[in-house]
Amino acid sequence: MTRHLIVVAFATFALAACGSKSPPAAPPTTPPVTDDEPVETPDAMPADHSGHTMAPPDAAPTGPDPTQVKTDLLAAETAAYNNAKPVFEKYCGSCHQKGGKSATAKKMGHFDMTAYPFGGHHVGEMSATVRKVLGIDGSKPTMPKGKPGSVKGDDLALIAAWADAFDASMAGGAHEGMPGHEEHQDGHDHKH
Numbered sequence: 001m002t003r004h005l006i007v008v009a010f011a012t013f014a015l016a017a018c019g020s021k022s023p024p025a026a027p028p029t030t031p032p033v034t035d036d037e038p039v040e041t042p043d044a045m046p047a048d049h050s051g052h053t054m055a056p057p058d059a060a061p062t063g064p065d066p067t068q069v070k071t072d073l074l075a076a077e078t079a080a081y082n083n084a085k086p087v088f089e090k091y092c093g094s095c096h097q098k099g100g101k102s103a104t105a106k107k108m109g110h111f112d113m114t115a116y117p118f119g120g121h122h123v124g125e126m127s128a129t130v131r132k133v134l135g136i137d138g139s140k141p142t143m144p145k146g147k148p149g150s151v152k153g154d155d156l157a158l159i160a161a162w163a164d165a166f167d168a169s170m171a172g173g174a175h176e177g178m179p180g181h182e183e184h185q186d187g188h189d190h191k192h
């Protein structure tokens with residue numbers, strides 16, 4: 001027993017010793033640099049590159065990591081959407097979802113909820129538009145078409161919660177590239 005331990009200890013020591021004895025990696029073969037000769041700048045290198053290098057990498061981030069913030073915003077929005085999804089499907093899917101029995105290109109062009117984030121030309125202002133058509137913002141509801149005002153109570157609250165989460169993501173920059181209100185207005189001539 002004791003002997004065995006000693007052997008193990010010795011073996012470990014031998015290994016460690018062996019490791020430390022291994023020669024350092026062969027230095028890369030670099031051409032000898034002579035002090036008295038100016039180093040020739042390769043032609044491909046623009047002159048203004050000498051002297052200063054690329055911007056130094058950012059110092060350790062202060063405050064919350066912006067990428068993480070966006071990820072959290074999107075996660076919250078997706079969770080809110082998943083809660084509201086059955087409501088959207090029940091009341092809106094027939095006209096605004098691919099395969100819906102009354103879905104037409106025109107309706108889908110306005111609002112396509114086949115996949116999330118939604119499509120259609122309202123995408124960047126989706127929350128405001130949905131609030132409006134459902135009367136959440138105080139407007140007279142216009143959707144679901146034919147039965148405006150039929151989404152209410154808990155169902156309406158789920159959609160309102162999603163709209164808030166969507167706005168938070170938008171404000172936090174988590175929907176970069178999604179056309180916002182300004183771009184949408186620009187050169188846009190659709191008629192309701």
Ligand code: HEC
Nearest residue numbers: 091092094095102107110111129130133143144145146151
């Ligand atoms: C019976 C079919 C039908 C149903 C159901 C329906 N929509 Fe629509 N939706 C339309 C049509 C048609 C339009 C095109 C504009 C119009 O004719 O008023 C439209 C347009 C829209 C628009 C764009 C509105 C605008 O001002 O441009 C939004 C947003 C929208 N619908 C959301 C919804 C939501 C949310 C639901 C579910 C609560 C829903 N719709 C249910 C048919 C429907």
